Amino acid sequence: MVTCTGCALLCDDIEVIVENNRIKEIKNACRRGAARMKGCSNRLVPCVDQKPTDIESSIQKAAQIIRNSKAPMLFGLDNSTCEAQVKGIHFAKKINGILDDTSSFCQGILIERVLAQKFRTCSLDDIRNKADVLVYWGSDAQDSQPRHLSRFSYFPRGELRQRGYEEDRMAIAIDVRESNTAKICKGHFYRIPPKGDREFILALIDALYGKVPAYDTKKMLELAGILKKAEFGAIFVGIGLTYSIKDDFDVLTALAQKLPNFNIMPMVGHYNMRGFNETMFKETGFVNKVKFNGKAVHDIKYSIMESLNEKTADAIVVVGSDPVSSLPGPVLSRLASIPVICIDPCVTMTSKIATVTIPCAVSGLESAGTAVRMDGKVIGLSKIIESEYLTDEEIMERLVEAV
């Protein structure tokens, strides 16, 4: 049994058949996980200024760029093991750099509140064993975390839910479109307009207090009735909800307080994004957007977007992430104008514009370690095949030495 690193569910019941140091067959993993575990089809090669070189020269050139930089930035580490993340934070401290990850434009704001215990939360195993009402809010778990519904939330039979989805559980989807998750929820799909989450929450709170909600009175009272009767509920907060209410997150806190039987679960995308947030929280007290300068300073201007917009960063090290494919166009021209050092197992859009590329091993396949599941449980990753590539952890160590 090995662990899949396709998404933040970290399914640890995967069977693999290895032949000649290659994965021949993968059992039980979803399509997303199977694709990740088959490895890269287009492997990155060490390059300096788009010219192939050896790994040592790449690392030396990267160290030289960082030394000459006044405000270097380290971005990513969400697809690295916890051990590599610790080394990454140490590296950022050493270079007095800015450190951020994809959670700054993803679920960071929610995870920070969960870690600060502003929300009740629970483990995915609790949900499997106890949950009877599941709310997928702004989240298409069926496509983003394909085994979420079958392994933990809706379909399986648990200790207190022996009849599983047939009688014991109810799934509710609240989304702007009829996603694949909403199709499974069938009669309990609530379509809201884009950015309509805040009004929906306020109307739902009204309905929970017994007042007449501001809009869609009949459906809102029906939903409030279901939520009130729940014995053990879970709200899976997707990126749709987080983006929509990021300026006024207290409305979700107010809703959670009104629903004492409900737990909040952040739906994390990258397999170890929560690991990065937890490690950062332990070391600095913040989950992301930090600049090290003797001590850790947290500010919105240290997010990847602001650092590039405001030209705060003058060199960037990207580890296991692809900002070129996920950031908006205007920021990318700024990214392309500064030296980019890309550490990744595969060729990505970012590696194509990078000044220096350093290939690394695929974590969870070619290197072992630990990672944190979306509910905060630490899961071990195993090394399945041998590889000549350096791990993220080793590359971070080498960069610290070289700098």
Add this chain to the structure above:
Amino acid sequence: MVTVMELYQLLPRTNCKKCGESTCMAFAVAMLGRKKNVAECTPLLEANFKKQKEKLESLLLPVAGAEETGMIVHPELCTGCGNCVVACPVDVANDPHGAGMGCAPTNDKVIFKVVDGKVLASNIKECRRFGKNKVLCYACIDPCPTGAIEFV
């Protein structure tokens, strides 16, 4: 998936009984159930029915790959989520502490397995749609949002 009416529309609709069935509609049902094949309709072999015959053959092509229970799995649509593995009542009865709890199947008695990110059906004789006492079970079709599982 092709329907009986679509097949019927392409047949000569003369109820000539040459195929052994009493009507062309009965022949269409038999073709969909893989009990008859296109060639058994002799008027279709004539030149003026050439286009209809080709269309019928192309429509029936995916049906040919169906299991004995009529199950067809479309691997190109399957995301390997495993909803069908956990929802199938036979899988739950045969493997309550594995597939029934959402984990990997622990024995070979289950019908559905996910291999290389796509679902594979095996042990088809265990399916509730198989045999004399078959029931019209929809447990694997309903949880599949992509429509990767069908019955003909």
